Amino acid sequence: MITVARLVEFGVPRKTCYRRCRPGQPWQRLLPGVLLLGSGKPTRRQLVDGALLYGGTEALVTGLEACRRQGLRGSGIAANGIHLLVPASCKVSSVGPVTVERTTRMPRPVVVDGVAMAPLVRAVLDQCRLFTTHDPVRSLLTESVQRGRLHPEVLIRELEAGSDRGSALPREALRDVLRGARSVAEVDAIAVWRRTGLPEPLWNHELRDAAGRYIGTPDGYFRAVRLAWEIDSYDFHFARPQYAGTLERNSRYTAEGILVLQTLPSRLRSEPGRVAAELVAAYEAAASR
Numbered sequence: 001m002i003t004v005a006r007l008v009e010f011g012v013p014r015k016t017c018y019r020r021c022r023p024g025q026p027w028q029r030l031l032p033g034v035l036l037l038g039s040g041k042p043t044r045r046q047l048v049d050g051a052l053l054y055g056g057t058e059a060l061v062t063g064l065e066a067c068r069r070q071g072l073r074g075s076g077i078a079a080n081g082i083h084l085l086v087p088a089s090c091k092v093s094s095v096g097p098v099t100v101e102r103t104t105r106m107p108r109p110v111v112v113d114g115v116a117m118a119p120l121v122r123a124v125l126d127q128c129r130l131f132t133t134h135d136p137v138r139s140l141l142t143e144s145v146q147r148g149r150l151h152p153e154v155l156i157r158e159l160e161a162g163s164d165r166g167s168a169l170p171r172e173a174l175r176d177v178l179r180g181a182r183s184v185a186e187v188d189a190i191a192v193w194r195r196t197g198l199p200e201p202l203w204n205h206e207l208r209d210a211a212g213r214y215i216g217t218p219d220g221y222f223r224a225v226r227l228a229w230e231i232d233s234y235d236f237h238f239a240r241p242q243y244a245g246t247l248e249r250n251s252r253y254t255a256e257g258i259l260v261l262q263t264l265p266s267r268l269r270s271e272p273g274r275v276a277a278e279l280v281a282a283y284e285a286a287a288s289r
Contacts, residue, residue: 001049004033032095048115051082051098060085060109060116062101063130064140066123069112072143077136083126085118101126105162120148121158128173129166137169138176138187145177152177185231185265186219192268193220195276198283201229207258215252218260225286228253229279232262259286 004017020027021035030036031054036046052059060066063083064074081097087106094100109116117123124144128137144150155174159167176187186203193201201220207228208214218228232246253260261282267275 001030001046001053002035002037003053004035007035031098045115047097048082051084052116054095054098055084055086055092055100056090058087058090058106060107060118062118062123063099063127064123066110066117067120067127067140067144067148069115069117070110070120070123070148072120072124072140072148074140074143076139083130085122085126099130120144121150121154124148124150125155125158125162125170128170129163131166131169134169134173135184138173139184141170141173141177142184142187185268188265188268188272189219189229189231189263192272192275193279195272196280196283198222198280199224201227207256209256215256215258216249222283222286225283225289226256226258227283227286228258228260229282230260230262231265231268259289 004014007017008014017027017035018029019025021029026037026039028036028039028042030042030047030050034050034053036042036050042050048061048065052061061069061082062085064077064080065082068074081099083099083101085101085103085106086092088102088104090100090102092100107118107122110119111117118126121144124140128140131137131140141155144155145152152174155170155177159170159174173187176190190203199222201222203220204217205221206214206217207221216228219231220229221227222229230249250260259282261279263275263278
């Protein structure tokens with residue numbers, strides 16, 4: 001990857017640079033003023049390097065590309081183009097697969113495998129601001145807390161420091177994470193609970209008996225009526241060892257007079273209304289004891 005300006009410095013005439021990018025010639029024009037000195041399909045790394053050359057010496061990769069290069073998987077989120085941060089005074093504009101965002105808040109760069117990029121907290125929120133639906137926002141923010149070990153308060157501070165543009169969805173998702181949700185399923189559970197009109201449960205609250213022995217840590221616990229709500233994945237809880245553990249947990253609940261409602265994570269999205277009705281019914285049953 002190289003810029004036309006750099007080739008000219010080396011003594012290659014500008015016309016020659018572009019002539020060699022014509023069909024059937026050995027080079028190709030990847031971006032305005034940026035050439036790939038080869039005719040094959042560019043690799044992802046070549047696209048990233050080309051975007052940085054296009055953005056200039058102060059450009060940083062941000063968004064999903066930077067998230068993945070710093071350890072997040074972004075499961076279920078389709079690969080996109082290259083998102084760049086550049087200083088507000090920079091004159092380059094978005095083109096083709098490269099989204100250019102001008103900012104007065106250029107972060108200190110993080111360099112991974114030779115690629116200059118925004119720190120993870122900035123990259124996550126820059127990407128979340130581009131999403132238009134809840135699910136990818138919840139997924140990326142939850143993974144950044146679990147896998148990227150970003151504290152929700154750090155994400156909140158970065159969100160508050162940045163632009164309000166596109167901040168509504170990540171702001172809502174972060175409120176759920178701060179409530180104690182540890183997974184996407186638990187964020188979905190909070191969304192279902194909001195449909196019910198029930199008092200808010202304690203999220204991920206550790207329960208112990210009078211002697212201090214561990215009972216369980218339900219996803220949601222309605223203390224007033226002693227109702228535990230567990231979001232139990234079929235794949236996890238019904239393998240042999242996990243199934244036995246689930247039975248032992250439920251036995252401990254029963255021994256302490258705690259009613260248990262178990263819900264599959266998939267139903268939180270496919271049947272939120274029915275799950276909400278089941279939660280209300282379980283609450284009323286627990287309250288009537």
